[in-house]
Amino acid sequence: MAGRPLIAIDWGTSSLRGARLDAEGGVLEERAATRGILSVPAGGFAAVFDELFGDWMQPPAALALIAGMAGSRQGWIAAPYCPCPAGLADVVARLAWVAPGRIAIVPGLSCERAGVPDVMRGEETQVFGALHLLGIDAGTLVLPGTHSKWVRVEAGRIVDFATLMTGEFYALLRRHSILARTLPDDDGGFDAAAFDAGIAHALRSPGLLQSAFSARTLALFDRQPLAQRPSYLSGLVIGEELRTRALRGGEQVVVIGTGALTQRYERALASLGLRVTGIGPPAAWRGLLEIARRIEP
């Protein structure tokens, strides 16, 4: 596929973004739209694609690769999960072609522990991109979010991963639980000391069912000012996530993402004595470029 322009697309549940790349992976142009798969009616994906990226597909030699939920049952076409361990070659072999040779959807990955499956869609592409951007082929990577993914890579292949519903638990506790009664309406600014206290309490607690109640009792005993409480709760849930990971001091952890949430993870991981490497959104484009490079012409 050398020399062909690549249209790289990350088509998620609630939003979509795309980039036009040159042969070396340089970004020529980017576009984003609130046209996540939940906003697209069945049978309507081709029209949305043409509307947003039709001009980029000229000349006809362009290749479009799409990562994310577009390959789910509710997406454009189903791209069945690729079982772990999985490397770039495995993903390339299982691309789901919407238009042969022109538009393909990258499959998500699945893994299984004790008879229970886990899944990801889109994060695998960011992981492959991050590995190439960092020049590494093994390690532990985390993608913080509503559903955080912890990924273990060996010899360039994703051998195992786990989903933790950290961001969703935060939102549930923040808005719908009894804790919401003692929290301010607005999250306000980040309070580093309160966040660190939440991390520390979660790490010495046996689990979130118990540590979460501390957000209530600290308020009840007037030991925590109102403005600190959202940051404390954020520390509790992120600390709970880190408590359950088998991290060794000095180990390197790659944090993929951008913005305030990523910074919180980097801060918490560094406080545990881990070597933290952050990598931003270009990871997705680089992952798609590496996939494109492995497609037989």
Add this chain to the structure above:
Amino acid sequence: MAGRPLIAIDWGTSSLRGARLDAEGGVLEERAATRGILSVPAGGFAAVFDELFGDWMQPPAALALIAGMAGSRQGWIAAPYCPCPAGLADVVARLAWVAPGRIAIVPGLSCERAGVPDVMRGEETQVFGALHLLGIDAGTLVLPGTHSKWVRVEAGRIVDFATLMTGEFYALLRRHSILARTLPDDDGGFDAAAFDAGIAHALRSPGLLQSAFSARTLALFDRQPLAQRPSYLSGLVIGEELRTRALRGGEQVVVIGTGALTQRYERALASLGLRVTGIGPPAAWRGLLEIARRIEP
């Protein structure tokens, strides 16, 4: 107080119940009302008490003891928490008298771990009652619920306890999380196999943030019929609660409560090889009787 009739009241957040006891603790009559403290306006508690129990207080020699949230800041009068370790004598010394010699509120308990407080109101009375009903003065007791309490007793005193927000987490996940999308509207009947599978998965998982996602993936892979999913989720959260307890095989655990939830805890605890003793609602009346017996005339 020997020979005086006791009016035993459990006045909670959303409901209230009372019993008229004879000197040996026999229940002469019971009453319940949906007049929890949240339904009573400030300054309105005496009127509600008189309305519901005024006739029981005749002859004037009767004593009323009230356990529960009636002693909270939003209750009748504040009964400050009694710090652990705390036995019957400590609670008696800290009764909050609404009408000296006639009506008193039992204080809740507090304990502290690593600078973070924990609290209970009402459960302490049930624990004291259960100890007397069972004729024991030490052990591990659990009161399952929206906020489960795990209580450790030594030499008749509550030395430590922990609150786990298990029931509330179940409700949050059941109704407000992404898992709700793959759950039936109605909980339906209890499915023992699915419940046991949830318990087992929680026990081998590092934490609920991760194990909860299995409710989604099992549905996604069509491995769990719709009707089984609520019982599986119930098993996941109760299993998470048990995972975090330091329980030794063969140990006795007293489960205080009644109904379907208590039965689930008893089933799960028995499956872990624990010796389970169940004890029902009379525990609260017996606890209040033991407190009354220790009040100096």
